[in-house]
Amino acid sequence: MSLLFASLLPGLILIAIGVPLLISNPLIVTSIKAMPRSPAAAALFWGSASLWFLYVVWNLSPADLVIFETSKPLAVFFAVVAVAAFYFVPDFLAIRGLCVLTLLAAWEILMGTFGEYGWLRVVKAVVYAGVILAIYFGCVPYRARDFIQWLFNRVQRARMLGALALASGLLIVGIALSH
Numbered sequence: 001m002s003l004l005f006a007s008l009l010p011g012l013i014l015i016a017i018g019v020p021l022l023i024s025n026p027l028i029v030t031s032i033k034a035m036p037r038s039p040a041a042a043a044l045f046w047g048s049a050s051l052w053f054l055y056v057v058w059n060l061s062p063a064d065l066v067i068f069e070t071s072k073p074l075a076v077f078f079a080v081v082a083v084a085a086f087y088f089v090p091d092f093l094a095i096r097g098l099c100v101l102t103l104l105a106a107w108e109i110l111m112g113t114f115g116e117y118g119w120l121r122v123v124k125a126v127v128y129a130g131v132i133l134a135i136y137f138g139c140v141p142y143r144a145r146d147f148i149q150w151l152f153n154r155v156q157r158a159r160m161l162g163a164l165a166l167a168s169g170l171l172i173v174g175i176a177l178s179h
Helices: 003-023 026-037 039-058 072-088 093-112 120-139 141-151 155-178
Strands: none
Touching: 003 026, 003 093, 003 120, 003 155, 026 039, 026 093, 026 141, 039 072, 039 093, 072 093, 093 120, 093 141, 120 141, 120 155, 141 155
């Protein structure tokens, strides 16, 4: 991943989060509230996270493999686990998928900005905050549902978080485009 894209991506993600929260359309609010247990969101987020993770496992180097000579048995095992999750652990699968996507994207972003300092520390701080939230909500996904409920109890909360995310995203995009 190029340095420009790695530093631009977190800002674009924050803008994509901030704008819907700032608009606070009733359709957007109900969609966000329904997302933690939505089968469609689970298929989208968990499915794409599983595919990305399987791609990473499939392309492991021989140095990463301890037991097997190729990565094919590991990829098959994780593919079975990913499909089984739809049947045996369907609750909050969308949240878990979003958390896995966040962790995989953070890995790519941090590798893309490795060794770069200066204003990119702001980008790295935002990415690490996303990693902490992804680990926390991945372990206790019902807390994400509780946070979403709390956020939309008052319209001002969602708009404030949306404004903060949008401003942070614009700042990061400005930082990314400045070097």
